[in-house]
Structures are given as structure tokens and as C-alpha cells.
Amino acid sequence: MKIGFIGMGNMAQALASGFTKYAKVKVHSLKAFAPNQIKLKENADKIGFTPVATLTELVEGSDIIILACKPYQMDTVLDEIRDLLKGKAVISVVLGWNLKKWQSEQINGARFQFVMPNISVAAGEGVLLFEEENSLFAGERTDMMRLFESVGLVTELPAKLMGIGGTISGCGPAFVNLFIEAYADAAVKYGISREIAYKLVSATVMGSARLQLMSGEHPAVLKDKVCSPGGSTIKGVTTLEREGFRRACQLSVDEIMKN
Numbered sequence: 001m002k003i004g005f006i007g008m009g010n011m012a013q014a015l016a017s018g019f020t021k022y023a024k025v026k027v028h029s030l031k032a033f034a035p036n037q038i039k040l041k042e043n044a045d046k047i048g049f050t051p052v053a054t055l056t057e058l059v060e061g062s063d064i065i066i067l068a069c070k071p072y073q074m075d076t077v078l079d080e081i082r083d084l085l086k087g088k089a090v091i092s093v094v095l096g097w098n099l100k101k102w103q104s105e106q107i108n109g110a111r112f113q114f115v116m117p118n119i120s121v122a123a124g125e126g127v128l129l130f131e132e133e134n135s136l137f138a139g140e141r142t143d144m145m146r147l148f149e150s151v152g153l154v155t156e157l158p159a160k161l162m163g164i165g166g167t168i169s170g171c172g173p174a175f176v177n178l179f180i181e182a183y184a185d186a187a188v189k190y191g192i193s194r195e196i197a198y199k200l201v202s203a204t205v206m207g208s209a210r211l212q213l214m215s216g217e218h219p220a221v222l223k224d225k226v227c228s229p230g231g232s233t234i235k236g237v238t239t240l241e242r243e244g245f246r247r248a249c250q251l252s253v254d255e256i257m258k259n
């Protein structure tokens with residue numbers, strides 16, 4: 001498998017780090033191109049991929065191209081590589097660049113899959129949504145899913161649900177980290193050091209999530225198990241409810257889904 005990243009920003013760095021650490025399928029080469037060659041070289045040394053100097057070199061030296069630039073950069077990228085993509089498998093993690101959009105570009109001879117990842121792939125604990133509609137060969141799609149399974153939970157969704165799925169899992173780490181920061185601030189306010197505060201809150205989030213996934217129990221059941229009658233937790237829970245925690249979560253999703 002010869003993989004080439006177009007763009008090496010936050011998301012591509014997370015994926016490349018995840019693949020170099022956790023890939024359970026043989027990756028023969030991992031290359032990347034980005035316009036800022038100094039930064040690219042720094043990331044290459046840190047993560048362990050091969051930096052290349054041009055988009056042409058990247059595409060010609062890879063069988064699988066991972067598009068990981070910003071949506072507004074796609075036109076410039078495609079202008080340069082459109083004619084080189086024949087026979088390649090293209091994975092897009094670019095918001096909005098799904099199969100329908102790709103087909104509207106009429107790029108002949110390239111096979112395509114839209115994947116919505118999240119940043120936690122860097123820790124091997126990501127979420128990766130595969131759009132059901134795709135034009136990969138069946139065998140190569142299975143290989144792709146195995147590769148991405150090395151860095152997280154792979155789930156297939158129909159095109160019509162990729163927007164909401166990607167909002168929950170792709171944007172989700174930002175919401176969760178806001179929560180972590182807020183509770184760490186509260187711990188610091190009462191005297192715990194910042195370093196310990198982040199560890200305590202992050203481990204609590206991770207453990208709560210893992211228990212829910214492993215047990216399959218309703219989150220409300222797990223919440224109730226923590227809330228002793230007349231105890232401390234229920235005071236915190238009712239305060240969050242009074243201050244509109246659930247509503248704020250819902251509204252954050254509604255805002256994104258307006259696009």
C-alpha cells in the first residue's frame with residue numbers, strides 16, 4: 001500500500017501519526033506534500049513519513065491519495081493533479097467533498113471514497129465514518145477499512161447521514177475538550193495544579209466513555225449510578241440542567257447542521 005497525503009495539517013498529521021504507530025496492514029510507503037516545505041520536513045521528521053516537493057511527485061508515487069487540505073483549497077489542488085489521478089484510489093477527508101461532489105468534477109478513472117475522521121486517530125482511538133456510496137473496488141475498500149480500523153472505530157453511513165455523523169464525531173473532540181478545559185479550570189480554582197487537573201478530567205472522560213461503550217448501558221443509568229440520593233453529584237447534575245447544558249449541546253449541533 002503506497003499512501004500519499006495531500007496537505008499535512010492537523011487532520012493529516014493525526015492520521016499519519018496513527019498509521020505509523022498502529023497500522024495493522026502493511027504500509028509500503030507514506031508520503032506527503034504541502035506547500036510549506038519547511039513545516040512539512042519538520043512534521044516528516046517528527047511523524048515518520050516521506051516529504052515530497054511537488055503534487056505531481058506525490059500522486060505519481062502513490063496508489064492511494066488522501067485528500068486532506070481545506071475545502072477552499074480543493075480547486076487549486078485538482079487543477080494541478082486532475083490528469084494524473086487515472087487508476088488511483090482517492091480518499092477524501094475534506095468536508096463537503098463526498099462522492100456526489102467528486103462525481104460532479106468528472107475526474108475520469110479515479111476511484112473514490114469519502115471518510116470523515118476525527119483527530120483522536122492520533123491516539124488510535126478515532127472515529128472514522130465511511131460514506132456507503134463510493135466507487136472503490138470491493139477488495140480495496142475492505143483494505144482501506146482495515147487500515148482505518150487500526151486507528152479507531154469504523155462505521156459506514158449513507159451519504160444523507162454523513163453530515164450529522166461528522167458533526168458528532170468529527171467536530172466532537174472540540175466539544176469534549178471544551179468540557180475538559182472547563183472542568184479543569186474548576187479544579188484549578190479549588191487548588192489542584194493544571195497538570196493534575198487535565199489528567200484527572202481527561203481520564204474521567206475516557207473511563208466514562210469506555211464503560212458506556214463496553215457495558216452498552218444507557219448513559220442515564222450510568223449517571224444515576226453516580227448520583228447518591230441527597231449526595232454531591234445530583235447537586236452538580238441539577239445545576240448543569242438548570243444552566244442549559246443539554247440545550248447548549250443540542251444548539252451547537254443545530255448551528256452546524258444549518259450549513
Ligand SMILES: NC(=O)C1=CN([C@@H]2O[C@H](COP(=O)(O)OP(=O)(O)OC[C@H]3O[C@@H](n4cnc5c(N)ncnc54)[C@H](O)[C@@H]3O)[C@@H](O)[C@H]2O)C=CC1
Nearest residue numbers: 007008009010011034068069070071073093094095117170
Ligand atoms: N481538523 C479536524 O479535526 C478535521 C478536519 N477534517 C477535514 O480535514 C481537512 C484538513 O483540515 P485541517 O487539517 O484541520 O486543516 P489545516 O489547515 O490544518 O491543514 C490543511 C493542509 O493543507 C495544506 N494545503 C494548502 N494548500 C494546499 C495545496 N494547494 N496543495 C496541497 N496542500 C495544501 C496546508 O499547507 C495544510 O498542510 C479539511 O478539509 C477538514 O474538513 C475532517 C475531520 C476532522
Ligand SMILES: O=C(O)[C@@H]1CCC=N1
Nearest residue numbers: 095166167170171172
Ligand atoms: O471544523 C471543520 O470544518 C472540520 C470538519 C470536522 C472537524 N473539523
